[in-house]
Amino acid sequence: MANAVPSFRKPRVKRAQNAELALGALLAVMLIGIAALIEKFAIAPVEGMTVLAQVTQAALGDGPLFYLVQFSTVVLLALAANTSFGGLPVLAQLLAGDNNLPHFFALRADRHVHRYGIAFLTVTSAALLVASGGAMNLLVPLFAIGVFVGFTLSQAGMVKHWVVDRPAGWRWRAALNGFGALLTLVAAVVVTVSKFTEGGWLIMVALPVMVLAMQWVNRSYTRIGLRLELGRTPTPPRPRRSLVVVPVHAVNRLTRESLTAALSLGDRVVAVNVTHPEDEPDGRRFVEDWERWHPDVELVRLFDAHRRLDEPLVDYLKQVPEAHVFVLIAEVEPERSWQRVLQNQRGAVLARALRRRTDAVVCRMRFRVGARTAGAA
Structure with missing residues (x-):
């Protein structure tokens, strides 16, 4: 009662x-x-x-x-x-x-x-x-x-x-x-x-x-x-130079939408491509497609002999000069819930590793198939 x-x-x-x-x-x-x-x-x-x-x-x-x-x-x-x-x-x-x-x-x-x-x-x-x-x-x-x-x-x-x-x-x-x-x-x-x-x-x-x-x-x-200084009035916000890192593996509409969002977020945008040394032919084709597309975005290629996605990117983020770093991970949002099992979960694995091992702000952008716009989550 x-x-x-x-x-x-x-x-x-x-x-x-x-x-x-x-x-x-x-x-x-x-x-x-x-x-x-x-x-x-x-x-x-x-x-x-x-x-x-x-x-x-x-x-x-x-x-x-x-x-x-x-x-x-x-x-x-x-x-x-x-x-x-x-x-x-x-x-x-x-x-x-x-x-x-x-x-x-x-x-x-x-x-x-x-x-x-x-x-x-x-x-x-x-x-x-x-x-x-x-x-x-x-x-x-x-x-x-x-x-x-x-x-x-x-x-x-x-x-x-x-x-x-x-x-x-x-x-x-x-x-x-x-x-x-x-x-x-x-x-x-x-x-x-x-x-x-x-x-x-x-x-x-x-x-x-x-x-x-x-x-x-x-x-x-x-x-x-x-840590959040609850109950205290914080200092006024000031702009800081920021870097937006976008992992990419192909030239397609998903890459375009993610880079468009990244250019709106930060002062400097870097596209990062992680490949295995044995996949160099695929890597060269990707570079050719990238140069043909010419998005005016810096491309950084990273190589890992163990086919890991997170380790090379974590090491790269530790070397960048910017203190404020965003990592924008583009993913496909399926039309049906059951279609999630068809995804490779690359974004989830990468986001989990980055949140645990870096101070970067991780943004997972969900791209809706069939829609004209993409939403960030």
Whole structure:
């Protein structure tokens, strides 16, 4: 309920408080009623039948009402599972906003849902089901412990909130939340100890790992922020002399478009052709085509005995005098997604190596087949 406050209509906080009170009242009435029926009919756990089913059978018999209650239970459980898909992505968004989770958890899809949070929860839930073999007796303790730990942390946080802000009536509010935190903490300890060998140990391992992982993410974003000088006004931008390097292997429309884009980007443009010494006849034909085309762009030929594309280009970039270097890699954008398997992936390999081993700005220009213009990505 707390995570879903932004989903309520205004006044959101008041409506969420009313909904929380109604939910608590309903839960209390149902729990007391079920406990009274369990005592009345002397229900005890048995193999192959839930306690709720036994209570329903004792109260309503084996007729249609029994199956109606069972079906309603399944629907309610499905809604309860859906609640996680509505709440956890929102919580992940808040944590991502505080730099405790990767920022893509804060992104929303076209339908305003947090697709990455939903996808993460889906994969994690499926992995738990597969790992447990679908045995609910192993998963229920995990759920129970997680709930009590969450309640304990949230109520302890409210105690801190009341003590720090000290609004009117803060003492009794802090006492109420503190008492609730104590009760849920005792419940968490009892369930963890009693169910430790039945899966409770997983929570004991997972919680510290999650906290350490979020701390690592936060420290990483802090370091990135320092390097980007976030929160500081940078000096005004000034133009710098730049070099644009364009790997080429043939004279065609793709080469023309890439060089056109390069001439618009930098002060000096160099076309680089990497060949193997044994492919010298093909290299000579390329040079002849280049001279016949005469694009007024400097051509540099590099040779590598091991047929590598990245190593010669990396060595060349280390020798250029310009400090600001762009590498523009032209690629064909296929009309169909499946046609990507037909590509040689030369651009992806080259871009990965350049980003890892040089300070050059790598631009991958996607040339759409059949289109009149090319787009950069």
